[in-house]
Amino acid sequence: MNLNKQQMRILYRNLVRADHLNRMMYQRMLQGKLIGFYHPSDGAIAPGVAAASFLNKDDNLSPHHRGHGITHMLSKGIDIKYYLAEHTGKDTGCCGGRSAFHFSFPEHKVYMMSGFIGYNFAPSVGWGWAAKRRNLGQVVMNCSGDGSYGQGRAHEALLMATNWQLPIIFYCENNGMAIHSEISEMHPTEDVSSLAQGYGMPAMVIDGQDVFACAEAALAAIEHARKGKGPTFVEAKTLRIKEHDMGTPDLRGWEARSEEEKLALMQRDPLVLATTRVLAEGVLKQDAIDQLHEEASREVQEIEDFADSSKIARPSEEQLLAAAFAP
Amino acid sequence: MxxxxxxxxxxxxxxxxxxxxxxxxxxxxxxxxxxxxxxxxxxxxxxxxxxxxxxxxxxxxxxxxxxxxxxxxxxxxxxxxxxxxxxxxxxxxxxxxxxxxxxxxxxxxxxxxxxxxxxxxxxxxxxxxxxxxxxxxxxxxxxxxxxxxxxxxxxxxxxxxxxxxxxxxxxxxxxxxxxxxPEDDYIVPLGKAAVKRQGSDVTILANSVQLKHALAVAAKLEGEFDVEVIDPRSFVPFDMETLLTSLAKTSRLVIVDEDWESGGFAATVSARVMEQGFDLLDAPVIRVTLPNLPVPGGYMEEYIAPNPAKIEAAIRQVCA
Structure with a gap:
């Protein structure tokens, strides 16, 4: 499936925005202006942009936790200012400041985040079941990392999605690392997507640093699911430049990752690769790229201004108790 | 019907x-x-x-x-x-x-x-x-x-x-x-207990099979103790008002619950009664629950489960 120039521009723009927002989150965490923790997405933003940029509003999306889902959510058209407000404990946050790093945008069918890695598999079956029953061509984009496929729930979802031919894309963003453990130690085969073979599910392995390759695969899988042809496994081989979680040691196994290793990874930064390509193919000129960066900087500023000018949520215990159950 | x-x-x-x-x-x-x-x-x-x-x-x-x-x-x-x-x-x-x-x-x-x-x-x-x-x-x-x-x-x-x-x-x-x-469309609202038997000496709070046991014991003890029996029906939300109204009359409480003694519904209700209804009580609350054991199977199950004999003993103890 070849991308047209308009699609490439959409992807490139979202890649620039994701890059700026990841830097914003990183800086705010360093400055103590973010509640909780942050799992930086440096080097790993291409798969999420590709997975979410061409979804419809009524398609379900569960973002990968890396970058706290910001890459995926902005690509699906969600205004990130409500998430930053949440992540800073403000009353304008998407969850009223109750959730720390969790997000919820039900109107965009990004229902939740859970602290349990692999939480996305079981509800994805339900979303896929609902989509099939409604028969309106909705799809489920189930994004998570290589580590999440250690969960038995992943097996259950792959099994039931194939049994029932549900419109689910199992989109594995394989960065080769689960916290500090290498996937080669935690998974018996080279490709996580080789799991799909056991279920009779079609699978693709793609370069997760190439946002355009990722999008071609995602679009093919989305179309396959929309036509009622069932699930697809897409494995994007990506990487992780920074530590798992800011403030924790950056290890491979139990030894520090070398600076040489990280410098080598930076050569394959998805924005660097995409920029080379859009210039070479005449998709964008340099001044247009500069303008996208300026727009992204302004977007970051607006997001931060919104969050910083909002009030800290201070409901009473009685108000919280009154909100425990739906009317 | x-x-x-x-x-x-x-x-x-x-x-x-x-x-x-x-x-x-x-x-x-x-x-x-x-x-x-x-x-x-x-x-x-x-x-x-x-x-x-x-x-x-x-x-x-x-x-x-x-x-x-x-x-x-x-x-x-x-x-x-x-x-x-x-x-x-x-x-x-x-x-x-x-x-x-x-x-x-x-x-x-x-x-x-x-x-x-x-x-x-x-x-x-x-x-x-x-x-x-x-x-x-x-x-x-x-x-x-x-x-x-x-x-x-x-x-x-x-x-x-x-x-x-x-x-x-x-x-x-x-x-x-x-x-x-009934064949018609009715609901039993969640959060409303049911007073299954009126009495003035002691309140028993019991549910499901244990409610059946409690009612049988109450009937058996008629003339000796006037037993009020309440079915909580709903645990969350729990109808504390109905229980406290009953205790204002009886001043004695036995909670029967087919769950473990430790950390169960009976423990929660007992603590709430102490916090909200201590002055109504004439005797400590007694719980009849499963002992803190994995439920054994075979014939041993009936040695540990709450039953009419245990409920009767609890009534006699709380009314002593």
């Missing part, structure tokens, strides 16, 4: 709600054919699209209900035996309980968790344990349990129509319990 068994009453509730609302469906393992009879005949009327069997994969099965509920369906998910819910308890308790509140109280999660529970079948712990106390421990989830066929139908219908996750276990010892069940 028809006389039905408790499982027939649940079956009526399912059928009536499935007919009334196209978003209602059932999901479980072998509920089309049936391990228990409460789903009998449903697949013939509603088809396998709405009476859904899954592989033996509790997380995936629960995920069908959870995800579909987020999508606006109203699922009933049947774990067969209550103990099996523990296979996916992270989803069923934590993720379920926190979904609505933690995400800003903006999007409801209307689903019903049901399962058969309780002693009496000599099947041992994983097939005999109660789940109401454990679910009640997790905020954000309503929990209620029927003691009569009438309540079973009305409570299940209330649960299906509720916009929150509701756990409705039913006791295997009541499977064939018969009672009058």
């Amino acid at each position: 028809a006389e039905l068994t408790l499982v027939e009453a649940i079956n009526r509730a399912y059928a009536e709600e499935l007919r009334r609302d196209d978003s209602v469906f059932l999901v479980g393992q072998d509920i089309r054919g049936g391990i228990f009879p409460h789903t009998m005949g449903l697949v013939q009327e509603f088809g396998p699209e709405r009476i859904v069997d899954t592989p033996i994969a509790e997380s995936g099965m629960y995920g069908v209900a959870f995800g579909a509920a987020q999508e606006g369906f109203r699922p009933v998910v049947d774990f067969m035996f209550g103990g099996f819910s523990y296979v996916t308890f992270a989803e069923a308790s934590v993720t379920t309980g926190q979904y609505y509140f933690l995400h800003g109280s903006q999007h409801p999660l209307p689903l019903v968790i049901t399962a058969a529970v309780g002693t009496g079948m000599r099947l041992a712990n994983d097939h005999a344990m109660s789940i109401h106390g454990t679910f009640a421990h997790h905020p954000g989830i309503k929990v209620a349990m029927p003691s009569t066929p009438y309540d079973a139908k009305g409570m299940m219908k209330a649960a299906i129509r509720d916009n929150n996750p509701v756990v409705i276990p039913w006791h295997m010892g009541l499977m064939q319990e018969r009672g009058e069940v």
Whole structure:
């Protein structure tokens, strides 16, 4: 499936925005202006942009936790200012400041985040079941990392999605690392997507640093699911430049990752690769790229201004108790 | 009015709600054919699209209900035996309980968790344990349990129509319990206890099979002790007002609960009575519960389960 120039521009723009927002989150965490923790997405933003940029509003999306889902959510058209407000404990946050790093945008069918890695598999079956029953061509984009496929729930979802031919894309963003453990130690085969073979599910392995390759695969899988042809496994081989979680040691196994290793990874930064390509193919000129960066900087500023000018949520215990159950 | 068994009453509730609302469906393992009879005949009327069997994969099965509920369906998910819910308890308790509140109280999660529970079948712990106390421990989830066929139908219908996750276990010892069940559409509201017998000497709070035992003991002791019997029906929310009103009259309380002594519903109610109704009491609260043992199977089950003799002993002790 070849991308047209308009699609490439959409992807490139979202890649620039994701890059700026990841830097914003990183800086705010360093400055103590973010509640909780942050799992930086440096080097790993291409798969999420590709997975979410061409979804419809009524398609379900569960973002990968890396970058706290910001890459995926902005690509699906969600205004990130409500998430930053949440992540800073403000009353304008998407969850009223109750959730720390969790997000919820039900109107965009990004229902939740859970602290349990692999939480996305079981509800994805339900979303896929609902989509099939409604028969309106909705799809489920189930994004998570290589580590999440250690969960038995992943097996259950792959099994039931194939049994029932549900419109689910199992989109594995394989960065080769689960916290500090290498996937080669935690998974018996080279490709996580080789799991799909056991279920009779079609699978693709793609370069997760190439946002355009990722999008071609995602679009093919989305179309396959929309036509009622069932699930697809897409494995994007990506990487992780920074530590798992800011403030924790950056290890491979139990030894520090070398600076040489990280410098080598930076050569394959998805924005660097995409920029080379859009210039070479005449998709964008340099001044247009500069303008996208300026727009992204302004977007970051607006997001931060919104969050910083909002009030800290201070409901009473009685108000919280009154909100425990739906009317 | 028809006389039905408790499982027939649940079956009526399912059928009536499935007919009334196209978003209602059932999901479980072998509920089309049936391990228990409460789903009998449903697949013939509603088809396998709405009476859904899954592989033996509790997380995936629960995920069908959870995800579909987020999508606006109203699922009933049947774990067969209550103990099996523990296979996916992270989803069923934590993720379920926190979904609505933690995400800003903006999007409801209307689903019903049901399962058969309780002693009496000599099947041992994983097939005999109660789940109401454990679910009640997790905020954000309503929990209620029927003691009569009438309540079973009305409570299940209330649960299906509720916009929150509701756990409705039913006791295997009541499977064939018969009672009058109206054919019309009625609900038993969640959060309302029922005073099953008026009395002035002592209050017994007892549920499901143990309610039956409590009523039998109350009848037996007539003339000696005037026993008031209350069925909590709902654990979350719990009808504290009805209990305190009763204690204002009797000043004595025995709580019978087929759950473990430690950290169970009986412990919670006992503590609340101490906090909110201490001045009403003339004697310490007594609990009749399961001892803190994995429920043994075989003939040993009846050595440890609450029973009429233990309830009578507790009444004599609290009234001494």
